[in-house]
Amino acid sequence: MAGTTNTPGPAPASNKRHRRPPWRRGEAILGYVYILPATVILGLFHFWPMFYAVYISLHRWRVVKQGYVGLENYEWVLSSPKFWNALKVTIYYVIGTVPIQLTLAMILAYILFQDVKGREAFRTIYFLPYITSTIASGAVFAWMFNPNAGPINQFLEAIGLPPQRWLLEPQGVLTLIGEYWGISWLRGGPSLALVTIMIFVIWFWVGYDATIFLAGLGSIPYELYEAAKIDGANRWQLFRYITLPLLSPTTFFLTLVAVIGSFKAFNHIFIMTDAAAGTVGGPLDTTTTVTILFFKNFYETPTYGKAAAIAFVLFIIILIFSLIQNWIGSKHVFYME
Amino acid sequence: MISITLPLGQRTLHLRISAVRLLLYVILTIGAFIAMFPFIWMILTSFKSYGEVAAGRFFPRELRWHNYVEAWNAAPFARYFANSIFIALATITGDLITGILAAYAFARMEWPGRDVIFFAFLATLMVPGELTVLPNFLTIRRLGWYNTYEAQIIPFTASVFHIFLLRQFFMGIPRDYWDAALLDGCTHFRFLWSIVVPLSRAAITTVALLSFIGSWNAFLWPLIVTSSEKMRPIQVGLRSFVVEEATQTQLLMAAATMVIMPIIIFYLFTQKQFTEGIATTGLKG
Numbered sequence: 001m002a003g004t005t006n007t008p009g010p011a012p013a014s015n016k017r018h019r020r021p022p023w024r025r026g027e028a029i030l031g032y033v034y035i036l037p038a039t040v041i042l043g044l045f046h047f048w049p050m051f052y053a054v055y056i057s058l059h060r061w062r063v064v065k066q067g068y069v070g071l072e073n074y075e076w077v078l079s080s081p082k083f084w085n086a087l088k089v090t091i092y093y094v095i096g097t098v099p100i101q102l103t104l105a106m107i108l109a110y111i112l113f114q115d116v117k118g119r120e121a122f123r124t125i126y127f128l129p130y131i132t133s134t135i136a137s138g139a140v141f142a143w144m145f146n147p148n149a150g151p152i153n154q155f156l157e158a159i160g161l162p163p164q165r166w167l168l169e170p171q172g173v174l175t176l177i178g179e180y181w182g183i184s185w186l187r188g189g190p191s192l193a194l195v196t197i198m199i200f201v202i203w204f205w206v207g208y209d210a211t212i213f214l215a216g217l218g219s220i221p222y223e224l225y226e227a228a229k230i231d232g233a234n235r236w237q238l239f240r241y242i243t244l245p246l247l248s249p250t251t252f253f254l255t256l257v258a259v260i261g262s263f264k265a266f267n268h269i270f271i272m273t274d275a276a277a278g279t280v281g282g283p284l285d286t287t288t289t290v291t292i293l294f295f296k297n298f299y300e301t302p303t304y305g306k307a308a309a310i311a312f313v314l315f316i317i318i319l320i321f322s323l324i325q326n327w328i329g330s331k332h333v334f335y336m337e
Numbered sequence: 338m339i340s341i342t343l344p345l346g347q348r349t350l351h352l353r354i355s356a357v358r359l360l361l362y363v364i365l366t367i368g369a370f371i372a373m374f375p376f377i378w379m380i381l382t383s384f385k386s387y388g389e390v391a392a393g394r395f396f397p398r399e400l401r402w403h404n405y406v407e408a409w410n411a412a413p414f415a416r417y418f419a420n421s422i423f424i425a426l427a428t429i430t431g432d433l434i435t436g437i438l439a440a441y442a443f444a445r446m447e448w449p450g451r452d453v454i455f456f457a458f459l460a461t462l463m464v465p466g467e468l469t470v471l472p473n474f475l476t477i478r479r480l481g482w483y484n485t486y487e488a489q490i491i492p493f494t495a496s497v498f499h500i501f502l503l504r505q506f507f508m509g510i511p512r513d514y515w516d517a518a519l520l521d522g523c524t525h526f527r528f529l530w531s532i533v534v535p536l537s538r539a540a541i542t543t544v545a546l547l548s549f550i551g552s553w554n555a556f557l558w559p560l561i562v563t564s565s566e567k568m569r570p571i572q573v574g575l576r577s578f579v580v581e582e583a584t585q586t587q588l589l590m591a592a593a594t595m596v597i598m599p600i601i602i603f604y605l606f607t608q609k610q611f612t613e614g615i616a617t618t619g620l621k622g
Contacts, residue, residue, distance in 0.1 A: 031448030038439035041495035046461040049472035133554045135572045136593040149393040
């Protein structure tokens with residue numbers, strides 16, 4: 001009988017029955033007419049493809065559909081070393097870009113929020129990378145990191161460090177550092193090629209994140225700082241006990257967007273590896289993230305069934321990460337009001 | 338406190354700033370330098386000769402404007418730009434029409450199933466583009482739109498995110514306005530175009546900007562659905578130029594400058610709207 005006790009009693013329902021419906025007929029029809037164009041486009045290019053993608057993933061499908069194979073494509077994905085390598089690269093990529101990018105952005109935003117001169121000019125400059133096309137700026141970065149005549153290697157040589165092969169270097173950064181300092185146990189890590197891409201990605205996102213942090217800082221009531229100052233709080237305490245907790249909704253939002261964005265990253269990796277070495281996801285697949293692997297199975301060799309399965313697995317992974325983040329967020333994010 | 342005394346002609350300039358403040362400005366300046374360095378290097382390199390690039394000279398000996406002429410003629414850049422502009426304008430127009438109508442229906446009209454449909458719209462925000470790219474490619478092929486403008490425009494003429502932004506803004510317009518307009522026998526359509534749209538100029542501009550940036554910078558999709566130079570937008574054109582002219586760095590940088598500069602100039606003009614738009618969308622999301 002638990003069901004009956006939980007449902008609302010019959011009295012409000014019968015009241016409702018006598019009430020006039022909240023819509024008028026003409027308005028209801030007009031409402032449908034107004035959402036029709038958007039619904040057609042979204043239905044065809046956002047709803048339908050979700051189901052279509054699952055359908056494709058259950059078939060052997062090269063350029064044209066061949067036969068139903070059940071979960072074979074998913075078995076291939078989950079047993080393929082290529083997929084697990086791509087997942088490892090993706091996780092390196094997420095860990096290597098998100099925390100650094102958000103920390104740098106928060107520092108810059110916090111400084112800009114102090115009473116500094118030229119705040120608008122700084123903000124405008126920091127935002128520049130975000131608005132330029134990834135393809136153009138990616139090509140520029142690929143050439144800055146060119147091993148032969150690029151300015152980055154020239155700079156390293158000028159300060160007495162060995163020049164690097166950057167985007168052409170498949171060896172792990174820890175291996176490179178270990179060999180340079182003669183530490184034999186230090187091996188592995190993301191390839192230097194992947195780290196080079198991360199540098200580009202961090203450069204690209206910091207200004208965007210800082211702009212949003214700045215808006216978040218602006219929404220913290222000034223009286224709180226005043227009150228804390230009267231109580232004798234120092235600069236660090238103000239930051240630690242007022243700014244950081246009250247900024248946490250913004251931080252949470254940016255982390256979520258950055259993590260999801262990094263899992264789906266494509267353009268940055270594509271153009272950097274394509275422009276530098278001519279092989280997308282190279283050298284030796286050390287920059288092949290899950291999205292790049294999807295692209296290879298779709299565009300380079302048309303195995304659509306496998307590609308759809310990869311995309312679907314990626315979707316599930318992103319979904320799980322978002323749920324975990326939401327769960328952490330619900331415990332640690334501080335909302336005012 | 339640090340005191341700096343600068344002799345400036347007859348007079349001296351006394352600057353007194355705290356060490357902390359000095360440090361803050363140093364950090365900000367280093368940040369600004371890093372943000373701008375790639376652009377500075379790009380522009381400098383675009384003026385160099387092949388020999389200067391190979392020798393790793395930082396500054397060009399002279400400004401070789403001819404590099405721009407050469408780059409412009411080496412690939413059909415005029416066509417690429419025209420394609421991108423046309424695609425962007427068509428996308429913005431479609432996106433605004435579908436977006437304003439749908440946002441208004443969600444914000445100001447009463448009709449059965451409204452909240453369910455709105456929720457279904459929002460649910461598609463969860464679906465990553467990677468999942469839809471392949472089926473959409475097959476759909477485009479079946480529609481006969483492979484290697485056409487339609488393929489690059491139509492799928493982007495509606496955006497749930499933009500509908501959501503506009504709806505939020507429309508809901509902030511006082512209900513009294515509508516009640517008053519209704520008394521005067523105003524139709525929804527007239528109310529929308531003569532009251533709601535003019536009042537929402539800020540939100541509509543933000544959506545138009547977001548739509549423009551998305552369209553102008555689009556890469557993966559146009560790469561997949563185009564096969565001929567005639568249909569390529571600027572980003573895909575630039576990429577094929579990068580691959581084909583791999584050794585001619587100075588020409589590549591001239592081409593990159595040509596692609597980047599219009600958007601930077603556009604940004605500097607619309608800067609305020611832009612950053613405010615980004616900041617609000619960020620916080621509302």
